[in-house]
Amino acid sequence: MTAKDKLIEALIKLLSIKDFNQINVKELCQIANVNRTTFYAYYDNTFELLIDAKDKKTATFNESFKTINFKADNYKELIYLNYFNFVKKEINLYKAYIMNSISLGSDKDFNVLFKDTLLPRVKKIYNNDETAIYYYTVFFMEGLFCIIKRWINNNLKESPEYLAKILAKIEVNFNN
Numbered sequence: 001m002t003a004k005d006k007l008i009e010a011l012i013k014l015l016s017i018k019d020f021n022q023i024n025v026k027e028l029c030q031i032a033n034v035n036r037t038t039f040y041a042y043y044d045n046t047f048e049l050l051i052d053a054k055d056k057k058t059a060t061f062n063e064s065f066k067t068i069n070f071k072a073d074n075y076k077e078l079i080y081l082n083y084f085n086f087v088k089k090e091i092n093l094y095k096a097y098i099m100n101s102i103s104l105g106s107d108k109d110f111n112v113l114f115k116d117t118l119l120p121r122v123k124k125i126y127n128n129d130e131t132a133i134y135y136y137t138v139f140f141m142e143g144l145f146c147i148i149k150r151w152i153n154n155n156l157k158e159s160p161e162y163l164a165k166i167l168a169k170i171e172v173n174f175n176n
Helices: 003-015 025-032 036-042 046-067 075-089 091-099 108-117 119-125 130-153 160-175
Strands: none
Touching: 003 025, 003 036, 003 046, 003 091, 025 036, 025 046, 036 046, 046 075, 046 091, 075 091, 075 130, 075 160, 091 130, 119 130, 130 160
């Protein structure tokens, strides 16, 4: 395991017992069993480590979309269900990231995810009108960000299945 991997694992471990804002470089390095100079060779601050940890987990998450049957009648629900299950599984990391981030709209991984899974349909709906596609993307990403943030603030009260059904239904009604 590399020093970066050790630092990411230390962060994830600490996030299970304390808020991100209470985590410092010294304790990360102690748990990871690396020197502070090693931490600073990779990161300027703990937020950069948080982004790196989120990026690593999101890469795994993006791979899971390869298993979705986009020809299934409920593929929209399956996309959302996959997403909400990911958030639930990685709640500590995700909570730290989302509560310290401006939005998902600026997140390159989620923009890639949108591009690969939803953009082809959006282009078809809006006949490749770049302005309409841009505003739909902003609407979708910012709306999803707010839903996730409220779900987290609500302590994941609703099930991933329930939220996936709601969003799939909203999208169907919105696009018709």
